[in-house]
Amino acid sequence: MSNVQSTTGADKLIAYLDRMEKLLDEIDGLKDDLKDMKAQARDEGFNVAAMLRLVAIRRSKQRADRESEFLNDLVLYAHATGTPLDFAFVEEDWSPPAGPKHAPAADSASPEEAPDPEPDPEPDRD
16 A cells, blocks of 8 residues: 555656746746846837836835735724724834843943943054
8 A cells, every 4th residue: 555655646746846847947938038028128228227126116016005905804804793903003104123122230331321432543644
């Protein structure tokens, strides 16, 4: 019976490998197509770097639109079902703190009491 399972496993592995190889070939073909399209746009006088930036902006806006739609659906669902949401909406300009805040140790000096560091010596000028 293990021979049947190993044959099935081998067949699945071969199928995955074939599929992976086909997808990688398709990716290579798409990369070649993109390279040709960029060359054609450049030949026609378009700024390819600017085009790439515009595409990146458009893609990020589409991603943001999908996220907003998802959050809206989530809030509507929570409201309709009475499910509490365990997160708070935060303003866009808010950013999380740089790192965890630790209480200063009792023996450490506060910033006002800390001695000034010694100035760096001036480099020799010859």
